[in-house]
Amino acid sequence: MGQVIVDVQNLFKRYGAITAVDRVSFQVDRGEIFGILGPNGAGKTTTLEMIEGLRVPDGGTAVVDGIDVRRDPRGVRARIGVQLQEAAFFDRLTVEETLQLFGSYQRTMVAPETVIDRLQLQDKRRSWVMNLSGGQRQRLSIAVALINDPRIVFLDEPTTGLDPQARRNLWEVIASFRGEGRTVVLTTHYMEEAQRLCDRVAIMDHGRIVALDTPRTLIRTHAPRTTVALTVLEGEVGYASLPGVRHVEVANGEVVLSSTDPMQTVYALMESSRAGQIGFHQLRVEDATLEDVFLHLTGRRLRE
Amino acid sequence: MKAFVTTIIMGFRHYFRDRSSVFWGIAFPLILMALIGLAFGRSDSLTFSVGFVDQGGGPLSQGLHSGLEEVPVFRVIDETDQAQALEALRKGRRTLVIVVPPITSGQPVQVFFDQARVQDSQTALVILERFVAEANLRLSGAPQVVRIHTTGLKGQRRLRFFDFLLPGILAMTVMQTGLLGVTYVVAGYRQRLILKRILATPVHPLVFLGGLVGRYALTNLVQIAIIVAVALTVFNATIVGNPLVVAGLMIYGTFVFVGIGFAISTISRTAESANLLGSAIHFPMMFLSGTFWPREFMPEFMQPVIGSLPLTPLIEAMRAVAARGDALGPYLPGLAYLGAWGAAAFALAASRFRWE
Ligand SMILES: Nc1ncnc2c1ncn2[C@@H]1O[C@H](COP(=O)(O)OP(=O)(O)OP(=O)(O)O)[C@@H](O)[C@H]1O
Ligand SMILES: [Mg+2]
Numbered sequence: 001m002g003q004v005i006v007d008v009q010n011l012f013k014r015y016g017a018i019t020a021v022d023r024v025s026f027q028v029d030r031g032e033i034f035g036i037l038g039p040n041g042a043g044k045t046t047t048l049e050m051i052e053g054l055r056v057p058d059g060g061t062a063v064v065d066g067i068d069v070r071r072d073p074r075g076v077r078a079r080i081g082v083q084l085q086e087a088a089f090f091d092r093l094t095v096e097e098t099l100q101l102f103g104s105y106q107r108t109m110v111a112p113e114t115v116i117d118r119l120q121l122q123d124k125r126r127s128w129v130m131n132l133s134g135g136q137r138q139r140l141s142i143a144v145a146l147i148n149d150p151r152i153v154f155l156d157e158p159t160t161g162l163d164p165q166a167r168r169n170l171w172e173v174i175a176s177f178r179g180e181g182r183t184v185v186l187t188t189h190y191m192e193e194a195q196r197l198c199d200r201v202a203i204m205d206h207g208r209i210v211a212l213d214t215p216r217t218l219i220r221t222h223a224p225r226t227t228v229a230l231t232v233l234e235g236e237v238g239y240a241s242l243p244g245v246r247h248v249e250v251a252n253g254e255v256v257l258s259s260t261d262p263m264q265t266v267y268a269l270m271e272s273s274r275a276g277q278i279g280f281h282q283l284r285v286e287d288a289t290l291e292d293v294f295l296h297l298t299g300r301r302l303r304e
Numbered sequence: 305m306k307a308f309v310t311t312i313i314m315g316f317r318h319y320f321r322d323r324s325s326v327f328w329g330i331a332f333p334l335i336l337m338a339l340i341g342l343a344f345g346r347s348d349s350l351t352f353s354v355g356f357v358d359q360g361g362g363p364l365s366q367g368l369h370s371g372l373e374e375v376p377v378f379r380v381i382d383e384t385d386q387a388q389a390l391e392a393l394r395k396g397r398r399t400l401v402i403v404v405p406p407i408t409s410g411q412p413v414q415v416f417f418d419q420a421r422v423q424d425s426q427t428a429l430v431i432l433e434r435f436v437a438e439a440n441l442r443l444s445g446a447p448q449v450v451r452i453h454t455t456g457l458k459g460q461r462r463l464r465f466f467d468f469l470l471p472g473i474l475a476m477t478v479m480q481t482g483l484l485g486v487t488y489v490v491a492g493y494r495q496r497l498i499l500k501r502i503l504a505t506p507v508h509p510l511v512f513l514g515g516l517v518g519r520y521a522l523t524n525l526v527q528i529a530i531i532v533a534v535a536l537t538v539f540n541a542t543i544v545g546n547p548l549v550v551a552g553l554m555i556y557g558t559f560v561f562v563g564i565g566f567a568i569s570t571i572s573r574t575a576e577s578a579n580l581l582g583s584a585i586h587f588p589m590m591f592l593s594g595t596f597w598p599r600e601f602m603p604e605f606m607q608p609v610i611g612s613l614p615l616t617p618l619i620e621a622m623r624a625v626a627a628r629g630d631a632l633g634p635y636l637p638g639l640a641y642l643g644a645w646g647a648a649a650f651a652l653a654a655s656r657f658r659w660e
Contacts, residue, residue: 052504054500054503054504074506074508075506077504077505077506078506082504082505084497084500084501084504086497087496087497087498087500087501088496088497088498088501089498089501090314090318090498091318092317092318092321092322093314093317093318097314097317100310100314101310101311101314102501102505104306104307104309104310104311104507105307105502105505105506105507105512106505106506106507107506128321144501
């Protein structure tokens with residue numbers, strides 16, 4: 001574990017009867033990609049924007065790179081790059097002009113071409129923002145967050161609304177920040193994104209962090225079962241009595257086993273097959289996901 | 305400084321790339337000017353102002369004066385000093401100046417007119433001559449009791465209807481920028497979270513807002529320059545005053561009405577409602593404040609209301625400087641009143657300003 005660069009203690013925010021953020025605490029290390037995973041309305045944006053100094057917390061503190069955001073919000077903003085979830089840009093400025101304009105609001109600024117190349121917006125350099133596609137606009141939004149060459153980048157649902165290919169491209173871009181020593185704090189409600197991209201993930205629900213760890217540890221701790229699925233051609237065995245199996249589901253010849261010891265379960269299945277008790281194909285072994293972790297922790301799915 | 309300048313430059317580009325701002329800011333005022341010019345521009349005025357200088361003409365003078373006052377199209381203005389009256393004639397504020405010499409001198413009554421304003425002065429002279437002939441007949445019938453002697457003067461210029469209209473149109477354009485433009489734009493920026501995006505940078509909010517005001521001053525100046533250029537070439541309008549003073553007045557007006565626009569945008573939730581509220585204030589003011597016709601055309605009981613509108617002093621000062629070449633001095637209290645509106649508007653906007 002490295003040096004703490006974002007330190008959040010007991011952040012609290014109410015909107016009338018709703019507690020949007022309920023005493024949230026966490027720390028992010030320098031160079032880490034830190035994810036906040038949660039469903040709609042979990043409080044992700046509110047948390048992020050309190051750290052960025054865009055909303056005033058009702059309680060708690062956020063310290064970014066040694067600066068208390070309530071004491072010096074503009075000092076914090078000079079050190080961070082911010083991508084907002086749904087803010088628009090000036091319709092009739094080009095990509096390049098937008099970067100120049102927002103760069104002029106920063107204390108330091110990299111050449112617009114650098115971030116244009118980085119986000120693959122070369123073809124759109126002279127296009128008006130109003131003529132960009134949703135994905136291009138999203139990339140521009142991240143380009144703007146990078147214009148001051150920030151040490152810490154806050155991305156609020158950076159890939160929402162993108163097609164799978166564009167999402168994967170963006171993951172590569174974000175992953176490349178790691179090699180530059182930048183710290184990333186992002187929110188998402190895609191479990192795959194959190195799992196693939198983030199070093200550590202905070203799972204958030206109803207304003208609280210219900211779990212926080214590396215994706216691997218979260219899965220091992222909260223969803224230890226692995227799924228073993230097979231398509232049965234002939235025969236049958238007592239699936240429930242196979243080693244490791246905790247749960248059995250059978251539908252249309254497809255058998256889905258939930259196992260705490262997939263190695264032993266698969267081994268036993270192979271034995272039965274060799275003994276001629278059962279014939280099957282398409283044996284698949286799938287690890288649990290953060291979706292399963294969320295389900296386990298909250299009793300609900302991430303995306304209803 | 306860089307942030308301020310870049311805000312102005314980018315805002316300027318953004319503004320003129322929008323066809324609707326070009327239409328409302330440039331084409332619309334010109335179209336209005338053409339239409340109103342066509343409708344009302346035939347005669348310079350509906351009444352003739354007649355300056356009357358009495359140098360001791362006794363009963364003749366009194367008879368002439370009361371007689372002239374009965375002519376419906378004459379507005380008789382008593383003058384004490386002949387030189388001053390002639391100066392007013394030269395500047396186009398009088399159609400005729402009548403000087404009645406001392407009764408003992410035996411001199412004829414002198415009538416001065418502006419040669420440049422052929423149409424008006426000839427009409428007025430014809431009316432005057434017919435009136436004098438009638439008066440002579442009534443007085444005795446025999447020798448001419450009242451003799452008149454007419455002298456044409458070279459006036460400075462003709463105050464034509466377009467000269468009158470142009471300053472009003474310019475002031476209206478400035479007001480429109482604030483009440484219809486700023487309201488919609490600023491409330492829209494807030495609604496679409498563009499303001500929040502600015503807040504997410506380390507720039508000082510006042511630098512951005514100042515840049516926004518600066519870009520409105522700049523876009524207004526450009527719009528006004530284009531309107532003036534078209535008005536001078538196509539409509540043959542003239543501006544006699546100092547163009548720098550005119551430009552200064554326009555920038556001053558821009559600040560005030562941008563401030564009012566900001567204030568309106570802070571008390572409205574959406575861009576549409578801000579624009580609607582702005583329009584509700586804009587249109588009555590446009591018609592009442594003497595934009596298109598002299599405020600004296602409005603009924604007497606409306607005058608106090610008209611006098612209290614912020615657009616009125618701007619139009620009056622603009623017209624005085626641009627159309628008549630007057631000094632700004634007498635209009636300073638009105639302009640201070642306008643400034644008070646601006647200060648109040650900025651104070652309200654500052655106290656209620658929200659980023660999202
Ligand atoms: N300005 C506000 N006024 C009132 N309620 C608010 C406001 N902002 C957020 N909330 C409420 O606070 C809760 C958390 O909202 P927040 O936007 O932080 O969620 P989120 O996790 O970012 O959701 P999403 O995935 O939809 O972006 C929600 O119930 C929301 O309705
Ligand atoms: Mg959100």
